[in-house]
Amino acid sequence: MKIVALCGVGVGTSAILKMNAERALARLDIEAEVTATDVASVQTVGADAQVILTSSELVAHIGKTNADIVVIDNYFDLDELTTKLEEALG
């Protein structure tokens, strides 16, 4: 399973999101590959992704995708990440 963590420039906030998504997945005992990327690359990197994690601000920049888009409000809230990932993947 592949999950993409998306941010605007791909070098900052997506890394935080990736790291905390991996922690949430460990809590859920789900094995998945989490990749951090930016808006410019999301169509290629996210082509085979099941879930795209991002901020509400960036949803409009994603374009057409088959992945579930999961909006995260607080990137540091592992409970929020865990709950939303469980919903998306369950």
Next chain:
Amino acid sequence: MQLPDLPLTAIAIGIHVPDWRAAVTAAGDGLVRSGSTVPGYTKRMIDVIDEFGAYVVIAPGLALAHARPGPDVIAEGLSVVTLAEPVAFGHPHNDPVSVVLGLAVTTGDEHVLLVAELANLFNDPRVIPSLAAATDAAGIRALLGVTAPAREASGVQE
């Protein structure tokens, strides 16, 4: 990975700004004063928000201002700005912002490691309000687990 040293010049506590642009500019000024960037980087941090919106507000009250590595980054650096009156960045959930971190790195790989270190820090929800309430550089450094540069630690300018 250790976060970079945080010199006094990279810290601004309880400043008054009218809007998010001024808040990000203050974070950029801290990076410029501490020798991490030249002013062009500050503009690029603002451009990121103009282009992609307020997604840099990654938690309630906290903005992580940053841009891609570029020729306007001299050395990796971190700046910390706390605001006397929080300002809105336009984020639907995490406004208003009272703490702005400015982050500059020279390579993407470095950025990921630095940001991972920040993630470790801020996973403790008490850190953002504590930073916002800090009254001196020592308090801010203690919360971030960073040190003053050697030249400050040994000097009398503290």
